[in-house]
Amino acid sequence: MRDGSEGAAAGAAMDLLIRYGEALDAARLCDVRNVAGTMTQPSPVKAALVRQGGWDKAFAVINLDCDDDIEIPAMRVPTCQLQHGFGGDAAGVVPYPAENIALQAQAESFYGRRGVNILATCTPYQVGNIPVRGEHCAWMESSAVIYANSVLGARTNCEGTASAGAASLTGKIPCWGNHLDGNRHGTHLIDVRVPVDGFMEWGMLGYFAGGVAGEEHPVITGDIARPDLAELKHFGAAAATSGGVELYHIPGVTPEAPTPEAAFRGREAPPPVTYGPRERRAVYDTLNSQGTSAGVDFVLLGCPHASVDQVRRVAAELDGRRLSPGTELWLMVPRALKDVADRSGYTGVIERSGGRVLGDSCPAMSRAAPRGTRVFATDSAKQAHYLPAILGIEAWFGTLEDCVHAAVTGRWEGGLP
């Protein structure tokens, strides 16, 4: 395939995969037919390449690392677009360049014609792309990678823009790291000694687990309630943020660990690291060390993109209330789930209160918050970690109820229960 016998684009893609595989010292490539990458996200570099040689040029350079003028064919294997910039529904709501919205619309049309499913979310597993156990994938987005590996038992490394692009045109990816049986065992044991139940608690435990395990594989045991999708989504996003965790096991919950012994695959478990009241308090204080002003201008929910159930809960909290005049509330969702929220009446409740339900993007990805934002509040450990640095604003972290309270009163009054 590298010689171009299956087309110039497939040749360039294979060339990149071989260079990448050699960089990793991978013994071989494996077959994938599930790619989650990014092609449509606007950037200044992409805009310049499109002006120079159209979308074919942009894909060749950015998604294949190839300088030749080649034509981009249809994707060889199922491929979806992850979260990207804001779309047309954000115009007039989000301070975001109109030219980016236009560029992204062009991109969606180009890639849609080539078979890219425009899921436009960091949570493809919420909107129809649910890999089966053992399936080899080539996914980007650290929070999606950790969910696919850990909760679904699929196999993917944390791919990048070019490797995902090359995988989409070849159906191949280096067989390295998480793809290999021998690399999927637990490496750290975390013994939970304080009750962990609910969205905020799972996020804080994830933030702690990432700090303990770094890029390795924590195993979680102890005083934990059975988590749901949204809690594991938050746990994983937090662990991938504070460390670089791509795989964890929760014995009795995640598929590759029916028991603690199975999580370590016959290896001796390391001495446990305790997550108790003191550790929990330290995580909470870290996530809340970036705010001093009690006045809140902006509340951000839905990182990673909210489930329908989370949207329902936000609507229930906001029902019949009004946001404080100086405060905005954005709830980020996959656009496909916004349709469900619209039909269920949740969007209407949130909008009547003054809040917004937005698809496709997030403030960190698109570097956009309401004009004049100085202090924001969120229920996401990941967003509390990144957004203060990206936008130069203060942050508060708490429960969904704390955040809605801040939106309605304009004041942060959250605390560790």
Added chain:
Amino acid sequence: MIKTTIVLRGRVVVPGACEGEALVSHEPISGWGGIDPARGVIIEPRHELNGACFTGKVLVFPSAKGSSGWSGFFQSARLLGTAPIGMIIARISTKSALGAVVTRVPAVTDLDADPCEAIATGDRVRIDNGTVEVRRP
């Protein structure tokens, strides 16, 4: 007595040769949210190299961390003319391996000594495939 020249040997990540001044990080480096490709500068607030420019230098670091946008951000640095000229990576991962490939600079990993300790910022470094020669001025 400090040796003025040392030689490290490792595994080739991206083949090639380059020579220049080292910029050494003891902390992992973030791509997305960690560097500004327009200026070739590290921008992570609490990072030891916050504000340092890697353009034209040999970047020495323990590992890549953070978002899967790592490689894309270093690729942008190449396209904007702000990239480092080489990379010495103590511990390889998909992020840094792909990052080095699309930055298109000589890169090496798995060295016989910790490069972040053996090399200091300002040292003169020559990468020649799997060999790294370090001279302290």
